[in-house]
Amino acid sequence: MPRLYLLDGMALVYRAHFALIRNPIRNSRGINTSALYGFTNTLLTILENEKPTHLGVAFDTSAPTPRHAKFPEYKAQREDMPEELAAAIPNVKRLCRAFHIPVLEVDGYEADDLIGTLARRAETEGFETYMVTPDKDFAQLLAPHTFMWRPGKKGSDHEVIGLEQLPEVWGVSEPHQIIDLLGMMGDAVDNIPGIPGIGPKTAQKLIADFGSLEGLLQNTAQLKGKQKEKVEENADLARLSKDLATIIVDAPVEVTWDDLVLSERDADAVKELFNEFEFRSLTKRLFGEAGAGAPAAPSGDATPTLQETFKRLAEVEHTYHLADTPEKQAELFRLLESPKRFCFDIETTSLDRFEAKLLGIAFSWKPREAWYLPFDESLLPALRSSLSKTCLKIGHNLKYDLCVLHRHGIEVTGPFFDTMLADTLVAPDRRHTMDYLAESLLGYSPIKLADIAESPVAAQEQDDLFTLAAQKAKTKELNVAAVPLEKLAEYAAEDADVTFQLAEKLGPLLVEAQQEGVLEQIEAPLLPVLVRMEMEGIRMDPDALAEIGGTLGERIETIGIQITALAGRPFNLNSPKQLGEILFDDLKLIDKPKKTRTGQYKTDEQTLSSLSGTHPIVDAILEYREITKLKSTYLDALPAHLQPSTGRVHTHFHQLVAATGRLASTEPNLQNIPVRSAAGREIRRAFVPRAGFTLLSCDYSQIELRVMAALAGDESMITDFRARKDIHTSTAARVWGVAEKEVTSDQRRGAKMVNFGIIYGISAFGLSQRLGIPRGEAAEIIDNYFKQYPAIRRFMDQTIEEAREKGYAETLSGRRRHFPDLRSSNATIRGNAERAAINTPIQGTSADMIKLAMIRIDALLREKQYQSRMLLQIHDELIFDLHPGEESTLVPEIIGLMETALPLPHGVPILVEHGTGDHWLAAH
Incomplete structure (x- = not known):
């Protein structure tokens, strides 16, 4: 046919x-x-x-x-x-x-x-x-x-x-019953109403009972209660809905079967279109190497479905060596003496840094040539010597490799070139897996570990930046140890070879993007710092955690009873639908509540926050949601993150997940523990120093405001910072036109909200919601703010215009973030891009500053052989295990390094506040 x-x-x-x-x-x-x-x-x-x-x-x-x-x-x-x-x-x-x-x-x-x-x-x-x-x-x-x-x-x-x-798909037996189904349940996507209160399961049951919508409407006497009432009241609406859902099958389509016969494509036109949109991999897919003239897409042509169009190992000349004898091992270590740069890639039994056993290491310093060294304890001295040389070390997602080697007693010395980090700086919007980069930049498809390893577990696609061993596999765990040595050697050698070739490709692209300084001065030197922090971890007190969890559990139960009493009837507190009915049907808090696309009342945090103060139940619900989330996210989950071998929590830091360059933390995420709420602060009591030490917290004070004042060159704000004034009180005095000693707490709160909100493009509407004041009053506050700080307004406007012209915004260190949406004709899209463009040089410069400080503090701790250790970075705060005998000398040095890490223009002073204590809350 x-x-x-x-x-x-x-x-x-x-x-x-x-x-x-x-x-x-x-x-x-x-x-x-x-x-x-x-x-x-x-x-x-x-x-x-x-x-x-x-x-x-x-x-x-x-x-x-x-x-x-x-x-x-x-x-x-x-x-x-x-x-x-x-x-x-x-x-x-x-x-x-x-x-x-x-x-x-x-x-x-x-x-x-x-x-x-x-x-x-x-x-x-x-x-x-x-x-x-x-x-x-x-x-x-x-x-x-x-x-x-x-x-x-x-x-x-x-x-x-x-x-x-x-x-199986629709729960009906005949195709025409799909229309009956849609007539009953409606279709939110197309705004087809259906019969109120009837969802998919009910509709399927009714069709099973009555055969069709017409059959249902003719037999409503068999229905009961509200269902009968709703069906009878909405019979015409149901008929209309069925009509709307019916696909027309007699449209005037003037096309013949001859018109639809598949014919030969216009190869030149296809190739021209692929070149225009930089679909390099699609060009190779259709035209092979003949289409190689298509430029590589710098921001990420997606991975093709058919990988047969890429070259594979069997098709290219290569020389891979297996160093499985003492003579070959000696030759490998002799050869590693000469290159000014080489790539290394480890093979392990697990993705867990603490469980992984080292199987071997592959090396490459020439394209299409590599070595694989099976690991043996006797090789440790030679490996330490080779990996401690000051030549450039290349790898992909190096942090994982460095962590595993650290645990095996091998400290790898920089400088480093991480192809994953380099590609993220060159083309942040594309995927950064080694396989994908090999296909898109080299036209080559590497061996997949899942193809050679036994017992693969269900594969899962993950972004490199969140994968523990980014390019080792696209599977959770594979039995790598069971892979025959020759196959594993070929696989590992190819990885090292391909990564070395990627580094050669990415180096010039980094220079072209003017991001080589960011990699060489910030991101690459930060790698071993993060490795030491991750492997050090932080001690957690399980008893304190259990006590805090118990207290929160009691509070959850108490507040649940209060909410039920305020509602006047029991309901499921975790059901947005039932909560919406309580707030807007029963209590009628507002006349025209907003609804979701599915017709439910909106009860998200933003909606509830806007109703704060209108009824006690709203604030109770907000508190209930906060503490239940805290309990499940942290108090219930944190014990599972305790590493049995160390008794400590070891988070994973990600360098370039955030577009501004800020560090991210996962497994567990320690950066999202709220500091403004009492419940959130309590969780910090469970993080404690190692025995005989104290916790030290060093925190940049109002760093983003200081960066903004410096970048804008606003003399009024700079003067206040130089005078060490309380910036929010000073701002309130200027905005409200009163003496600083006359500033009220509400005025200071409003000034603080504006100071920090300006960085994120706060609007009069947003300020009015946060402060609970009329929008007109909020607009007046913002207008007065810009009158007192005109340079801030000029900085914001100029940043947007320059970013629109150049296509990117830039930090003091030269880190760039691109904003194509600044030219959008859609006001909402363009507005979001404008706010992000303003925020990028401020938040990005702050991120660069603390990263530079961490690099220098780590060097200080190592050079002077301090016993204190840097443990965590939480936004603008660094946490240390502080040895008591080092406090008087080390703390001033840390503060000095933080305050001078990245000097700001116009001499804007940087201030670091610090504290110590027997848990994180006390130190902070």
Whole structure:
């Protein structure tokens, strides 16, 4: 039978765009190519794997449809199409034309209707038809020779749905019952109302009982209570909903089967389009090395589905050595004496830094040549000698390797070049796995550990920056120790070889991006510092944790009783739906409460915070949510993070997860423990010093405000900092026009909110919500603020304009963050980018400052052989295990290094406050 594939163009581009919304693919000009790339990948998968004979792509038009005439609210709740997605659609159509694939559009009809019409026609004319769409509503069109072809999610394979799968997917037995189902339950995506109170499960049961919507409406006498009432009251609405959900199958589609016959693509047009959008990997996929003229996408052409287009180890000349004899080992260590740089890569039995046993180390200092050294305790002296030389050490996600080697007694000396960090600085928006970089920068696909190791556990895609052993595997754990030595040696040697080649590629790109200084002076020297901090960990008192948890548990129970009493009836405190009904149906706190897309009342934190003070139940709910989250996130979870071998907690620090360069902490996240709430502060009591030591906290005082004053050159604020005034009191005095001694606590609170809010682009609305004052009063405060600090306003405006012109904002150290959305015509998108552009040089400079301080403090501790240890970095704060005998000499040195780490313009002074105590709360 001829095979007809009908692609739902609108659904596919939406899916591709939003699948990558948090990490979009952009070309070197900043154009978001996610939708075009994702659509192209799906199209190529169908062309290469499914062998269609006929193919067409359907799109909506902007003209209203018969559904809008029947129900003006149809799809009315949908937000406007994102600007970048709208810009992509014409290019998707260009792609179709280049492939000689018809684009199907008819004013007044949706893509669904065009596909439905052609599918129904094809069913009777001898075709096997596949409707390519993620939209389950198409199941109403299934027939013996008509199927749904749904693209896979997160790397999984596509799914074909036919009549046999219908009951499993939709819970009904016949395709036409899909329309009855939608008529009853509605469709929030298209704003089809359905019958209030009837969801999918109820609708399925009603169809099982009555066969159809009409059958239900004819037998409402068999229903009971509210359900009977709602069905009878909304009968017309249900009929309308069914009508709206019915895909039209007789649309005026003037296309013949001959028009849809698959023909030869216009290779030159396809190649030109791929070059324009920098789809290097797709070019190689279609045209092989002949298409190598396509430029590499600096911000991340996504990983292709078919990897056969890349070169593999068997296809390239290479020389890999296995140092498995004393003679070969001696030769390897002799050769390691000469290179000015080499790459190393370890192989281990586990991703856990404390459980991993070292199996071997691979080395490479020439492209296509590498060595693998199986590990043996007898090799430790030679390894220590080779890895302590001052030549450049190259690796990918080096922190993991350095941690494991540290635990095995091997201290690796820098300087370092981490290809993962380097790529993050060069192209922050793309993926940074070694496999992906090898494919996109080298046109090469490395061996996958899962292909050679035994007993793979379910694979999971993760970003390098959150994976403990980033490029070791895309699996949680594999039985690496069982891999035959020759295979493991080849795999490891290839990793080292490929990483060395990546470093050669990324070096010039770093220079071109002017980010080599950030890597060489900040991120690379920070690597061993973080390794020592992570491996040191911090002591935690389980008894204190249990005591705090018990207290919070009692408070949760008490406040739950209070909330139930205030509500007037019992309800599930953890159900947003039931809470919304209490607040807005029963208590009627406001006249027109906001709702979610599914029709529930909004009860998120922002909504509840805006209602704070209107009724005691609101503040009680906010407290309940905070302490239950604290208890589950920290008090219940922290004991599981105690490392049995050390009795301490060892977090993971991530250098470049945050776009501004701030460190992130995971497993556990110690940076998100609230400091402003009493419950959050209590948790810090459980973190204690090692026996005989005390905890030292050194905290930059109001560092972001100082950076802002310095970058803006605002004399008024700089003068106040130089005079060591309380900046918030001083600001309040200026804004309200009163003497500093007359400033009230509310005025100081308002000034503090503005001081810190300005950095993040606070609006009059936002300030009014936080301070609980009218918006007009908040606007007046902000206006007065800029009158008193005019240079701050000029700095903000100038930063936005320069970032718009250059495409990026920059810190004092030269770290860059790119902002393509500054040129967006969508005011919301552009406004978000403007706020981030203002914040980047401020927060990014603060991040660079504390990173530089950490590098110098670590050097001090090592050079003078202090017994004190640096343990944690929490935003602007450093935590130490302080030896009592070192306090008088070490603390002033630490403070001095922190205050001079990155001098600010205009002589703005940096102040570091410190404290000590027998737990973190006391020290802070």
